[in-house]
Amino acid sequence: MNLEKTLAQHKAAILQAWFDQVVETYPSDTAKMLKRRKDPFANPVGSTTRKGLEGLLEELTGRMEPQNIISHLDPIIRIRSVQSFSASQATGFVFLLKAVIRRRLQDKAPQCLHGEAMTALEDRIDRMALAAFDIFMQCREKIYALKAEDQRRQTAAALRRANLITEVGDKVPDPKNNNT
Amino acid sequence: MSDELITADEMLTQIDHKPPGKGWMDTPVNIRKGMYCYASNPKSVEYLGLPNARPWNPMEDDWKLPDNWQEIVHNAFKDRLERFRSFKVFMDICVRCGACADKCHFFLGTGDPKNMPVLRAELLRSVYRNDFTKLGKIMGKLNGARPLTIDVLKEWWYYLYQCTECRRCSLFCPYGIDTAEITIMGREIMNLLGLNIDWIATPIANCYRTGNHLGIQPHAFKDMIDFFVEDIEEVTGLALEPSFNQKDADILFITPSGDVFADPGTYSCMGYLMLFHYLKEKYGLKVTWSTYASEGGNFGFFTSHEMMKRLNSKMYAEARRLGVKWILGGECGHMWRVIHQYMDTMNGPADFLEEPVNPITGTKFENACNTKMVHISEFTADLIKHGKLDLDPSRNDHLSVTFHDSCNPSRGMGMLDEPRYVIQNVCKNFHDMPANTIREQTFCCGSGSGLNAGENMEQRMAGGLPRANAVKHVHEKYGVNMLSCVCAVDRAALPALMEYFVPEVEVCGVTELVANALILPGEKERETDLRMEPLPGREEES
Numbered sequence: 001m002n003l004e005k006t007l008a009q010h011k012a013a014i015l016q017a018w019f020d021q022v023v024e025t026y027p028s029d030t031a032k033m034l035k036r037r038k039d040p041f042a043n044p045v046g047s048t049t050r051k052g053l054e055g056l057l058e059e060l061t062g063r064m065e066p067q068n069i070i071s072h073l074d075p076i077i078r079i080r081s082v083q084s085f086s087a088s089q090a091t092g093f094v095f096l097l098k099a100v101i102r103r104r105l106q107d108k109a110p111q112c113l114h115g116e117a118m119t120a121l122e123d124r125i126d127r128m129a130l131a132a133f134d135i136f137m138q139c140r141e142k143i144y145a146l147k148a149e150d151q152r153r154q155t156a157a158a159l160r161r162a163n164l165i166t167e168v169g170d171k172v173p174d175p176k177n178n179n180t
Numbered sequence: 181m182s183d184e185l186i187t188a189d190e191m192l193t194q195i196d197h198k199p200p201g202k203g204w205m206d207t208p209v210n211i212r213k214g215m216y217c218y219a220s221n222p223k224s225v226e227y228l229g230l231p232n233a234r235p236w237n238p239m240e241d242d243w244k245l246p247d248n249w250q251e252i253v254h255n256a257f258k259d260r261l262e263r264f265r266s267f268k269v270f271m272d273i274c275v276r277c278g279a280c281a282d283k284c285h286f287f288l289g290t291g292d293p294k295n296m297p298v299l300r301a302e303l304l305r306s307v308y309r310n311d312f313t314k315l316g317k318i319m320g321k322l323n324g325a326r327p328l329t330i331d332v333l334k335e336w337w338y339y340l341y342q343c344t345e346c347r348r349c350s351l352f353c354p355y356g357i358d359t360a361e362i363t364i365m366g367r368e369i370m371n372l373l374g375l376n377i378d379w380i381a382t383p384i385a386n387c388y389r390t391g392n393h394l395g396i397q398p399h400a401f402k403d404m405i406d407f408f409v410e411d412i413e414e415v416t417g418l419a420l421e422p423s424f425n426q427k428d429a430d431i432l433f434i435t436p437s438g439d440v441f442a443d444p445g446t447y448s449c450m451g452y453l454m455l456f457h458y459l460k461e462k463y464g465l466k467v468t469w470s471t472y473a474s475e476g477g478n479f480g481f482f483t484s485h486e487m488m489k490r491l492n493s494k495m496y497a498e499a500r501r502l503g504v505k506w507i508l509g510g511e512c513g514h515m516w517r518v519i520h521q522y523m524d525t526m527n528g529p530a531d532f533l534e535e536p537v538n539p540i541t542g543t544k545f546e547n548a549c550n551t552k553m554v555h556i557s558e559f560t561a562d563l564i565k566h567g568k569l570d571l572d573p574s575r576n577d578h579l580s581v582t583f584h585d586s587c588n589p590s591r592g593m594g595m596l597d598e599p600r601y602v603i604q605n606v607c608k609n610f611h612d613m614p615a616n617t618i619r620e621q622t623f624c625c626g627s628g629s630g631l632n633a634g635e636n637m638e639q640r641m642a643g644g645l646p647r648a649n650a651v652k653h654v655h656e657k658y659g660v661n662m663l664s665c666v667c668a669v670d671r672a673a674l675p676a677l678m679e680y681f682v683p684e685v686e687v688c689g690v691t692e693l694v695a696n697a698l699i700l701p702g703e704k705e706r707e708t709d710l711r712m713e714p715l716p717g718r719e720e721e722s
C-alpha cells in the first residue's frame with residue numbers, strides 16, 4: 001500500500017496521537033481537562049486545537065491550499081501566542097506530527113517510511129511550520145499594537161471628536177520664534 | 181515567556197517535552213510580562229491614605245516590603261476571619277472536589293493550573309492552615325499547610341490579580357464557596373503592604389478628588405455632554421437641553437465616567453440624553469446629571485470594604501443634596517454589584533429617598549426598595565412593556581446583535597431578562613450565545629475588577645478567550661456583527677478582545693441601540709445612526 005492510502009487509513013489514530021501530544025505541552029492537570037471535556041464552549045482551547053489539527057491533517061493529505069492551512073493554524077496559534085509559551089513552543093506543535101506519523105508507520109506500514117513520498121510529506125509539514133511562525137509573529141505584533149493603543153485610543157478618540165484636544169496642525173513652528 | 185528569545189538548543193529540548201509534572205506547591209511562581217498590571221503610583225496610594233506607599237516593581241526581587249510584613253499579614257488575616265464569617269467558612273469547608281476547577285475563564289484561557297479556583301483559594305488556605313489550625317501546625321505540608329514566605333506572597337499577588345472576582349466558579353461549587361470573596365480578602369490584606377496596582381489605585385484617587393476615575397473636572401464633564409448634544413442635533417435636528425445638578429429634579433442619573441469619555445460608551449451616553457429628552461417632552465419627567473458624583477463605577481470594591489463604602493457614599497450624598505426622589509443608574513458593572521450586595525449594609529438605609537416608582541407607568545421597583553436605585557435596563561424595559569416609547573427597530577437592521585451578560589449585573593444582581601427584552605424590541609436580529617456561556621453562567625470579559633489595563637494584554641486576551649470563542653460561534657453561525665453589553669468595563673475591554681479574536685464584531689451598549697430606534701418628537705428623518713454611519717437603505721434616498 002502506498003503512503004497516501006496508509007495515511008488515509010490511519011488518519012483518526014494519527015489525529016488522536018497528535019492532539020494528545022499537543023495538549024501535553026500544557027501542564028498535566030490542564031492537559032487532562034483539555035482531553036476530557038468535549039463541549040467546545042466549556043473547553044475552548046481543547047476544541048479549537050482539535051478542530052485546527054483535524055483541518056491541517058486534511059490539507060496535508062489533500063491539496064495543501066495555503067488559505068486553508070492558514071485558517072486552520074490561526075485559531076490555535078492565536079491562543080498559544082498569549083499563553084506562557086515561547087515562540088518555538090507556540091508554533092513547534094506542527095513538527096510533533098512528524099514523529100507521530102513515523103511512529104504509526106513504524107508499527108503499521110514500515111515500508112512507507114523510506115522513499116520520496118515520505119520526504120515530500122515531511123516537506124509539507126515543514127511548510128506548515130513556517131506558516132505557523134508567520135502567524136505567530138502577526139499575533140504578537142497585534143498584541144503589541146493593542147498594548148500601545150488600547151487605552152489611549154478609546155479616550156483620545158472621544159476627546160478629539162469633542163474638540164477637547166488640540167493636535168499638531170500643518171503649520172510647522174518657526175524654530176527662531178521662541179513664542180511658538 | 182512568549183516575548184523572551186531562547187536559544188536553538190533550548191528550543192530543541194523544549195518542543196517535544198512535556199512540562200515537568202510537579203505538585204502545585206513545588207511549582208515556583210513565574211511572574212511573566214503581559215500577565216500583570218503595573219504597581220501603583222505611590223502618590224495615589226498616599227492620597228488615599230493607604231499604608232506603605234513606595235515605588236516597587238513586581239519583576240525585581242526586592243518588593244521593598246515593611247520589615248514586619250509577615251506580622252501585618254497574620255494580624256490582618258486573623259482580623260478578617262473574625263469579622264467575616266463567610267471567609268472563615270470558605271477557609272474550612274472546601275472538600276477539594278474539583279467541581280469549580282475548570283469553570284474559571286482564566287484557567288480555561290491561560291491553561292495555568294494555579295488559575296483553577298480551588299488552587300487560587302488554596303493559596304490563602306495553605307497559609308490559613310499553617311497559622312490558624314492545629315492540624316496544619318503539626319502536620320505542615322502533609323495537611324496542605326505552608327508558612328507565608330516571600331515567594332508565597334508573590335504567588336498571592338500574581339494569582340489574586342488573575343481573578344476578576346466574577347463568581348462564575350461559585351455557581352458550580354456544591355458548598356457555594358465564593359472564590360471571589362477570597363480574592364477580595366487577599367487583595368485587601370495585600371493592600372496593607374502597599375501591594376496595589378496602578379490601574380485601580382489611581383482611578384480611586386481621582387474618583388475621590390474629582391468624582392470620577394479619569395480625574396475629569398466638572399466643567400470638562402459638562403463640555404463633553406455639550407458636545408454630545410451637538411452630535412445629537414446633527415443626527416436628529418433637535419437641540420437637547422440636559423439638566424445638571426438640578427435641585428427639583430425627579431431623578432438623579434449616575435453612570436460610569438467611561439460612558440462620557442471613552443468610545444464606544446459615548447454612544448450609549450448620547451442614548452441616555454436622548455431617552456431623557458424624550459421622557460421630558462412626552463411625560464414631563466425631570467432627570468438630572470451630577471457633575472460631582474460623576475462616576476457610577478466603584479474601584480474601591482477592588483481595594484477594600486472601607487474604600488468601597490467611601491466611594492459609594494458620594495452618590496447618596498449627592499442624591500440627598502439635590503433632593504431627588506430616587507437614583508437611576510446607567511450601564512455599569514460593578515456599580516450594581518456594590519449597590520445590590522453591599523450598599524444597604526454599608527451606607528443604608530437610604531431612607532431620605534422614596535421607594536422608586538416609575539411615574540410614567542406606575543411600576544414600583546420593589547427590588548430597589550432599599551437601595552432606591554433602578555437600573556436603566558429595568559427602567560427602559562418597563563417603559564417598553566407599557567408601550568411608552570415610540571420605536572423604529574428597522575434603524576438597527578444593519579446589525580445582528582448578541583448580548584454579553586456582564587458578570588456583575590447578571591450573577592451579581594440577577595438581571596438577565598430585561599436587557600434582552602429591550603434589545604429584542606429595538607432590533608430585529610438578535611441571537612444569544614450558547615447557554616453555558618450566558619446568563620448566570622456568563623463568561624467574564626477577562627478584564628474586570630481593575631484588570632483593564634494595556635500592559636497586561638496577554639492576560640486579558642487569555643482570560644477573554646472563552647467569551648470570544650462564544651462570540652465567534654454566533655458570528656460564524658448567524659452573522660452576528662455587534663456585541664452588546666450593559667457595562668462600561670466591557671465596552672472598554674471587549675473591543676480589543678474582538679479585534680484580536682473576532683475582528684468582524686463591534687461592541688455597543690444597549691442604550692445606544694435604544695436611541696437609534698427611538699423616535700423623538702419633532703425629529704428630522706434620520707440618515708445616520710449615532711456613530712454617524714449611514715442607515716441601511718437611507719443613503720440612496722438622501
Ligand code: SF4
Nearest residue numbers: 284343344346347349
Ligand atoms: S471568581 Fe471568576 S476569576 Fe475568580 S476564580 Fe472564580 S471564576 Fe475565576
Ligand code: SF4
Nearest residue numbers: 274276277278280353
Ligand atoms: S467546588 Fe467548592 S468544594 Fe469543590 S473544590 Fe471547588 S471550592 Fe472546593
